[in-house]
Amino acid sequence: MSTTDVFDDTSHIPADLLPVMEALGVVGRDLCRTIKRGPLGGSLGAGVGENLGGDQQKALDVMADEAFAEALKTTSVRYYASEEQDEVVELNPKGHLGLAIDPLDGSSNIDVNVSIGTIFSIFEAKDGDPDGSFLRPADEQLCGGYIIYGPQTYIVVTFGNGVQSYIFDPDTTVWKLVETEHKVPEKAREFAINASNYRHWSPAIRAYIDDMLAGETGPRDQNFNMRWVASLVAETHRIMSRGGIFLYPGDDRTGYERGRLRMVYECAPIAFLIEQAGGRATDGHDRIMSQQAKELHARTPFVFGSADKVARVAAYQDLPTDEVSALFGNRGLFRA
Ligand SMILES: O=P(O)(O)OC[C@H]1O[C@](O)(COP(=O)(O)O)[C@@H](O)[C@@H]1O
Numbered sequence: 001m002s003t004t005d006v007f008d009d010t011s012h013i014p015a016d017l018l019p020v021m022e023a024l025g026v027v028g029r030d031l032c033r034t035i036k037r038g039p040l041g042g043s044l045g046a047g048v049g050e051n052l053g054g055d056q057q058k059a060l061d062v063m064a065d066e067a068f069a070e071a072l073k074t075t076s077v078r079y080y081a082s083e084e085q086d087e088v089v090e091l092n093p094k095g096h097l098g099l100a101i102d103p104l105d106g107s108s109n110i111d112v113n114v115s116i117g118t119i120f121s122i123f124e125a126k127d128g129d130p131d132g133s134f135l136r137p138a139d140e141q142l143c144g145g146y147i148i149y150g151p152q153t154y155i156v157v158t159f160g161n162g163v164q165s166y167i168f169d170p171d172t173t174v175w176k177l178v179e180t181e182h183k184v185p186e187k188a189r190e191f192a193i194n195a196s197n198y199r200h201w202s203p204a205i206r207a208y209i210d211d212m213l214a215g216e217t218g219p220r221d222q223n224f225n226m227r228w229v230a231s232l233v234a235e236t237h238r239i240m241s242r243g244g245i246f247l248y249p250g251d252d253r254t255g256y257e258r259g260r261l262r263m264v265y266e267c268a269p270i271a272f273l274i275e276q277a278g279g280r281a282t283d284g285h286d287r288i289m290s291q292q293a294k295e296l297h298a299r300t301p302f303v304f305g306s307a308d309k310v311a312r313v314a315a316y317q318d319l320p321t322d323e324v325s326a327l328f329g330n331r332g333l334f335r336a
Pocket residue numbers: 055083102104105106107108194230231232233260
């Protein structure tokens with residue numbers, strides 16, 4: 001078994017991506033320490049500006065972005081596309097990879113001691129074409145993954161051959177391989193959606209949620225539970241661990257027609273992981289993995305989780321208008 005100072009077992013990591021994974025692992029363990037110290041290291045959640053997407057940048061967003069860009073300069077990453085940078089940045093002109101990153105996901109949770117993360121995606125770079133290296137079908141990714149900074153810190157990653165997890169061991173500061181074949185469980189009765197947007201959703205999404213809220217007395221004949229952490233990484237980790245479904249659909253708020261989440265550095269890598277773990281990931285209807293962003297910071301509606309649940313959302317979108325707007329008792333198609 002091959003090992004390094006950063007990973008105890010590198011057998012699942014393709015050799016040409018190992019230096020990149022090590023750089024991510026080193027910054028990830030530094031961030032883990034910074035996050036654990038919280039206010040002892042300064043005000044991590046203080047607002048410091050706004051990114052191109054209009055989101056407020058927190059001190060930790062910027063700190064994480066700078067640390068990843070700096071560490072990746074010495075690897076074969078040529079192009080670096082970050083949520084926190086307006087344009088693609090060229091790191092190593094001799095490199096052959098493009099790396100997209102959400103350096104700090106769930107930043108509204110920094111100050112409240114709830115799990116946050118980093119999401120990353122790697123493509124083969126297109127020579128001389130920084131944007132084109134990322135604006136391409138998601139199924140051309142070489143790697144998709146996240147780091148979760150929670151009660152435990154993990155790297156969960158796919159290179160297109162199943163999903164592996166490494167846990168950070170604070171005693172040895174090494175990432176230890178603990179799971180080689182993650183599978184999304186099928187049976188959970190849990191859904192995650194920001195229900196405060198209910199009035200803005202389409203009739204199909206409302207109908208899907210209404211039928212779950214109706215529980216045993218509705219067409220699904222069973223009770224469901226709801227979760228909303230507001231950290232995509234934390235929701236993904238829960239669904240990886242015990243199944244369920246996540247939805248961030250488009251809605252009728254200005255700027256939210258295609259939801260909130262970004263295709264290149266949030267949805268594409270999570271979709272890759274979820275499919276590799278046997279789940280399904282769509283824009284509510286079609287596979288994310290066969291789509292591509294038109295712009296670096298483009299949004300997409302996003303639905304992912306246990307395969308049968310995600311398929312059911314697509315079926316609701318296909319219902320005739322009168323069925324969708326009927327009282328749930330009439331949606332006979334979806335009984336049980
Ligand atoms: O606040 P809302 O609208 O519920 O959105 C929550 C979503 O926004 C995000 O926080 C966006 O991520 P960032 O923190 O990287 O901007 C997701 O992690 C989460 O799923």
